[in-house]
Amino acid sequence: MRRKLVIGCAIVAVAAVGGWWLFLRPRVITVCAYTDPLFQTRDHWKETLENRFREVSRIYSRQTRVEWKVVEEPPKDPERNVGGLDQRRRELLLETGCKADVLVEIATIYEGQRRGSVNAFSHSAVITDRPAETEQSNTLQLAHELAHLFGASDEAATIMAASPASQKFSPRTAKLIRQLRSYPFAKGIAGLSAGWDARATDALSESMSGVVPKPAVQAHQTLAAALSADGDDDGAIRHLEAALKIDPTAAGARMVLIAALERRSRLDDAVAVMREGLRVDPKNAAFHGGLGVLLAPRNREEAIDELTAAVHLQPRNPVYYSTLGMILLPGTGQIDAAIMAFQDALRLSPGMVQAQQGLAAAEASKKRAQDNVAQVRAHAARDPGNGALQYDLGVAEARAGNSEAAIKALERSLQLNPGLGQAHAGLALVRYSRGDFAGAWREVNAQQAQGIAVDERFLAALTRKMPPRPK
Numbered sequence: 001m002r003r004k005l006v007i008g009c010a011i012v013a014v015a016a017v018g019g020w021w022l023f024l025r026p027r028v029i030t031v032c033a034y035t036d037p038l039f040q041t042r043d044h045w046k047e048t049l050e051n052r053f054r055e056v057s058r059i060y061s062r063q064t065r066v067e068w069k070v071v072e073e074p075p076k077d078p079e080r081n082v083g084g085l086d087q088r089r090r091e092l093l094l095e096t097g098c099k100a101d102v103l104v105e106i107a108t109i110y111e112g113q114r115r116g117s118v119n120a121f122s123h124s125a126v127i128t129d130r131p132a133e134t135e136q137s138n139t140l141q142l143a144h145e146l147a148h149l150f151g152a153s154d155e156a157a158t159i160m161a162a163s164p165a166s167q168k169f170s171p172r173t174a175k176l177i178r179q180l181r182s183y184p185f186a187k188g189i190a191g192l193s194a195g196w197d198a199r200a201t202d203a204l205s206e207s208m209s210g211v212v213p214k215p216a217v218q219a220h221q222t223l224a225a226a227l228s229a230d231g232d233d234d235g236a237i238r239h240l241e242a243a244l245k246i247d248p249t250a251a252g253a254r255m256v257l258i259a260a261l262e263r264r265s266r267l268d269d270a271v272a273v274m275r276e277g278l279r280v281d282p283k284n285a286a287f288h289g290g291l292g293v294l295l296a297p298r299n300r301e302e303a304i305d306e307l308t309a310a311v312h313l314q315p316r317n318p319v320y321y322s323t324l325g326m327i328l329l330p331g332t333g334q335i336d337a338a339i340m341a342f343q344d345a346l347r348l349s350p351g352m353v354q355a356q357q358g359l360a361a362a363e364a365s366k367k368r369a370q371d372n373v374a375q376v377r378a379h380a381a382r383d384p385g386n387g388a389l390q391y392d393l394g395v396a397e398a399r400a401g402n403s404e405a406a407i408k409a410l411e412r413s414l415q416l417n418p419g420l421g422q423a424h425a426g427l428a429l430v431r432y433s434r435g436d437f438a439g440a441w442r443e444v445n446a447q448q449a450q451g452i453a454v455d456e457r458f459l460a461a462l463t464r465k466m467p468p469r470p471k
Helices: 002-024 045-064 085-093 135-150 171-180 185-193 197-208 215-229 233-246 251-263 267-280 285-295 300-313 318-328 335-348 353-382 387-399 403-416 421-433 437-449 456-465
Strands: 027-035 066-070 102-107 116-118 124-128
Touching: 027 045, 045 066, 045 135, 045 171, 085 102, 085 116, 085 124, 102 135, 116 135, 124 135, 135 171, 171 197, 185 197, 185 215, 185 233, 197 215, 215 233, 215 251, 233 251, 251 267, 251 285, 267 285, 285 300, 285 318, 300 318, 300 456, 318 335, 318 353, 335 353, 353 387, 387 403, 387 421, 403 421, 421 437, 421 456, 437 456
Parallel strands: 027 066, 027 102, 102 124
Antiparallel strands: 116 124
């Protein structure tokens, strides 16, 4: 019995040593290294590529237990007419000709200060090569960019500096990479659903502890960005909702969540999330402006109110003025207000294309309305006792922004034809636009008394401005 116990303990000890050995053993990440034609014009470009990855592997292996291994025959750079870094990376995801953990393209292209397009937990990355820089500089930049595959963030005085001069990872980044080194990069972001989601969230949160105020929120946002960038908006939404559950005041997470919900055509949910943001932070101009944009197709009057609130909170933001102008422009009697909004936007940002185009459209619309009202006035003058013509004149005056003349014509049409219910509707709209909400209610009540239905959206807008008194 004692001998069996000794043998059993020995087996356990061997297993424990074996497990520890597996933990210490480096993770070899295989790479398909694509190169563009310009890189291949270098002398001995294959050796340069192999030496670069070999040096990167040396840097990683002694700090993170990760090694990088390029396949023996680097594949030819796929033929495609794709310019930007992000587009190239997304195209590279579609390549199936090379089986490796990660597909990396070394591209001799320039896009501002960017040195690569690398998405955390993805299967592909595009990293720039700068021929004018030293081989050491390009190698350190390659090592820097590859760390973003693990969700590592930039930090000064390390290899994660914007222009790295050091080969050292900080202890927190080295630990993060060690914790996530077994991630199945060959599956891309789909690997997160294979039990890695929680592990990655915890590792990122731990890595950011002491660096950002709420590391768990930042961890969820990092994973959301990774998922969304590679097409999994549903996964991104789950992480963003988790971030907001931890910190409802996380404005950045809220705005990204709303954008993801819009892409999934979940517009009602997007509006609800934005309204909740305003409940938490009622003076957030971005929330007011964003809600206005969301509401524009369904509740124009509330959208105008929200953009107006955004303008009041940030009176030097030209985007809010221009967006307000776009929403005002189609409204009856709002041409002048739209013109003024576009002019304010251009005063703040003279070269703003959206405002320039909006102002041109508004001025053209004003001209058409003025031409039309002149014609309708001539028709009405020839038959002043015709109630229908007076109604047409009232509508034309309203569209031209002549509210006083519109009210006069619409009231005249009702004197001539008391049963003309649409004249009450026109008067309600004109009075509403002038801020005369009590007068608008009188017209609504008169319209309903004639058995004519009132537009539900207008009724909701009027109720919001001036709730009716209880009967």
